[in-house]
Amino acid sequence: MKLEKEGHEKSRRTHERSEKKSTHSSKDRGKDAELNGKHRHSSKKRPSDPGERQQESAVSSSGVKHEAGEADMDVDATADPDERTRHAGPQKSSPAGHNHTLKIRSKSCKERLNHKEKKDLNHEDGNLKKERNKDSNQGDGEEKKMKKKRVKEEEQEKNQQSAKKRKKQSPEHDKAEKKKVKKEGDAGEEQKKRERGKKEDKKDEESDKWKWWEESKSSDSQKWSRLEHNGPYFAPEYDPLPASVPFYYDGQLLKLSPATEEIATFYAKMLDHEYTSKEAFQNNFFTDWREEMTSEERKQIKTLSKCDFSHMHKHFLEKSEERKNMTKEEKQVLKEESSRLVEQYGFCVLDGHREKIGNFKLEPPGLFRGRGEHPKMGKLKKRIQPEHVAINCSQDAKIPEAPAGHRWKRVQHDNTVTWLASWLENIHGRPKYIMLNPSSKLKGEKDWQKYETARQLKVCVNAIRKQYKRDWTSREMKSRQRGVAIYFIDKLALRAGNEKDEESADTVGCCSLRVEHISLHRRLDGLEHVVEFDFLGKDSIRYYNKVPVEKQVFKNLKLFIKHKDPEDDLFDRITTVNLNKALNECMPGLTAKVFRTFNASTTLQDQLNKLTAEDMTVEEKILSYNRANRAVAILCNHQRAAPKTFEKSMQLLQEKIQKKKEQIEEAKRELKAAKKAHRDAPSDRCRKLVEKKEKLVQRLCEQLKKLQLQETDREENKVIALGTSKLNYLDPRITVAWCKKHNVPIEKIYNKTQRDKFTWAIHMTDESFQF
DNA sequence: AACGTAACTTAGAAAGGCAACT
DNA sequence: AGTTGCCTTTCTAAGTTACGTT
The missing domain is CATH 3.90.15.10 (Topoisomerase I; Chain A, domain 3)
Structure with a gap:
């Protein structure tokens, strides 16, 4: 029942x-x-x-x-x-x-x-x-919970210890860590550090990096011992439009209050996006907009369709045009400014190491753009005030200063979480966070752990498959x-x-x-x-x-x-x-998501093994890698909108192919003629000409093949996004090992960002690694 | 258990930047 | 020099999972 x-x-x-x-x-x-x-x-x-x-x-x-x-x-x-x-x-x-x-x-x-x-x-x-099997594991679960609690308490006690004197592992981590850290004892660690110190001035960037993967793994629940940062960067205040940009309502010129105008500009900027043609978007926007108006404005502005944003829209188009047409020097100035920002807000100090922050800029106000048919599309994303922002740092750290005249919502010192600042976004009322960059220890270690879990699944997946097949009946x-x-x-x-x-x-x-x-x-x-x-x-x-x-x-x-x-x-x-x-x-x-990681990485490994041959050129190997990568992206259904210029560039490529084909035809004709000439009147000169033409045909055919390969490659990639799986599902050690084994420079596979994220894998993996 | 929430990973679009072409 | 096209970076939405409360 x-x-x-x-x-x-x-x-x-x-x-x-x-x-x-x-x-x-x-x-x-x-x-x-x-x-x-x-x-x-x-x-x-x-x-x-x-x-x-x-x-x-x-x-x-x-x-x-x-x-x-x-x-x-x-x-x-x-x-x-x-x-x-x-x-x-x-x-x-x-x-x-x-x-x-x-x-x-x-x-x-x-x-x-x-x-x-x-x-x-x-x-x-x-x-x-x-x-x-009516054995319930309830008792088991209880025990685990208790154990976890105990461990947590233990960890809390150890909180006070400094970062460098990493404690020995808590029992919970024993297994995982033995695997990971079998290599170095503490002594080796120290030595390495000293050696690194010597090289320091040679390669600034290299030596500076924290090789956390060579240290023993820190605890699961305590994420750091010391954390200091400068707080988030707030979006610049609204800069009102020049008087020369009018707004008309129902044909009448209307001077909007700054707050109302700001929201109007959000909409105006998006005018040629298809979003603004959707009813839900318009309604949500208009409702939220009216809420922020002065009562005067609210009385006047009653219908969205009577609002004329076109002048604002034009203004912003011109502005972006201007930006594009800036001189090199002007661009340079902007660049320097933004790197100053990064310098000031883009880093934190975590356990004595300078670490990059992922998103140090708070999200500026704007209109919410959901994906698909989102019922909240067009709603106003409000400006974040310091009073909305919670700060997380260590007790002994200098507390970041709130903007003048403001205070933080709260300052906490919780080292069981990894975020530096958080706020509630007003669309769904869910928290958002400022966290570290993927290249950081905190993220890297977690990533590594993820792949280790996936590898564990590899060991027991057969049993699990058997089990779920049993469950079918x-x-x-x-x-x-x-x-x-x-x-x-x-x-x-x-x-x-x-x-x-x-x-x-x-x-x-x-x-x-x-x-x-x-x-x-x-x-x-x-x-x-x-x-x-x-x-x-x-x-x-x-x-x-x-x-x-x-x-x-x-x-x-x-x-x-x-x-x-x-x-x-x-x-x-x-x-x-x-x-x-x-x-x-x-x-x-x-958990369910481990299967995605596991199957993605397994697929990559299998495909690489299958598709790579020793006698390939580097280019061919890269193509094989991309094919393997693509198999994974297809498995995970990672799609993208077809590039806007896809049809055009495809056509261009096809024209090239056509031209190449014609060239081949012509070369073949010439070859035939040369052969005939040679048959009719054999001579050294004719023989050489035949050879020359033969080579030409051959070369052209190769070029054609390459182009056609490119064509299929591009066609197959039309709506497939390779990046997501590369970044989130494929154990980087598979890639690194493959590169080393087949002498493919890692730069050909991973760009700078990706290399930064996977530094740990690049350093610790040798060619024998198998997922 | 059901629910709500916090924290963290995963995701594609858009913007930005750069190099190859015209 | 301007344009085009591609790759990288940035942005933030949208998932998953763990956990605490009722």
Whole structure:
């Protein structure tokens, strides 16, 4: 009974969600659920105790048993990463039509659903029997918690110690650290430092760098011992428009108050962006704008369409033109100014080392631009005042000075977090932070750890795959759904897919997939059991993919969608929370996103091994690397808008190719003629001419090949973004090892920023590294 | 458990800058 | 010298996950 109710609970939420215009708060939803679900128990809680569940399940059916047998015989399709890359990936999309179908969600089918779904699930649940493994790890979890607490306390005590005398590891980190630090003892460390000192003046930049990866890893919860910085840089005050730039309302000249004018300029600057043509954008903007007006202005300005921003718009175009046309000297002055800013605000001192800050500039006010169909697009992002900003630094540090006449919201000394300053953005009311640059120790160490976790998954992934395949035939619906969900996450590198509120764009990940996002094809394009995915993921990027799946998965999906409406959750019994909990029990530190890292890095390693040959030129090797990189980007669905100049530059390239072809034709004709001449009247001169022409043809053919390669490369890259995976998913040690092994200069693969971020990997990796 | 929130990672667009072409 | 096209950097939105509270 409860199981069935459990399912309703989540489906119910989706229904409410589709009623975008309704004013229901999330709290109301619960109430509704109770009212409408007459047949259900009134309790909303989901069963937590497996024992509780046992009683609810009824007799097993032969059907389920049968299925179980089949599943065991299924082959592991996931094992072949090649297959994975082949299937995953964006196809040419028709976003307009797509959005249309996705957006239309029927409005109210609560009753219908309740009834239907209940009936069906009832049936299925009747077939579910006692859980096989009823060992709950609850006790285990408790213990872990306690242990963590103890460790935390221990760490707090050690807080006072200085950075250089790094404490020995707490028991929790023992394992990880042994792996990482086996090389150097403290003595070696010291020696190295001294040596470094000697070289100091030779290579300023090099010697200055903190080789934190050569030190033993510091604790997990204590992020620093000492932290000092100069606070954030505030956006410059608003500089009012010159009187020569008019604003008209309904044909009448209107002098706006500075505050009102400032907001008007935000809109004016965006006038030729398609954003401003959207109704939601206009409404949100206008509402927020009016709120900031003086009462006088508010009385006058009532309709956005009567506002004439065109002069402002023109003014800003001219200004940017001016900026472009500045002389070198003027540009130089600006450059120096900005580097002074970096000098003053761009760095902090963390545990005695100067570290780069990532975003030391506070976000300036402006209009919020969400991605996709964001309901809040166009809203006013307010100016951040010092009174909104919290500062985090160490107790003994000099507290950054707030701008004259202002004070900070608060100053804290919390070394369990990494941020230097934080504030609440006013659009969603969520905190934002000023944190360190990716090249910093704090970020680097975490990054390293991430890849180590992914490598751990490599060790136990087979067991996990076995487990989720077992779950496909579980007698418990929840387990089946979890099994299929983890399978998707593993095979397709889907994101976890948290629930979202209506205040954001309607995008989904694995756990939040709805019935409407998949279609099942018993047979498609000569393949069996094909699932067609079509949904908007993070950043409203479309995921479209047709994937053949195991028969048992297919059967399960059919079961999951039975009697559900398109806008119901596909996985109505699971959430990211309990999915991650289950994963964590398989392997400490394992969560859904680890699969993405793991599969991405594994794919890169495999592809590199496969695509690189010793006899290749450096250029060819780089091409191979990019191909491998692209396989990963496709797997992770990293897309970009096609470059604006794509068609044009493609055409240019094709013209070049055409020309080359013509050249080849001509050269061939000449060759033929030369050969004929040589046959008719053999001579040394003729023979040489033939040779010369042969070489020419050969050379031209090679050039053609290169161009054509470039063409396919560019075509394939049209909507694929390689950067994201390179920066976030691919263990840099794979790349470094590959470069060393194949004598490819690292600069050809990583640009400056990337080298900075991955300095640790570049220093510590030798060519034998395998992910 | 459910919920809310904090902290941190991941993401694509836009701006900026630079070098190769015309 | 101006233009074009590509790559890098900056910006900040949008995810995930951990954790505390109710």
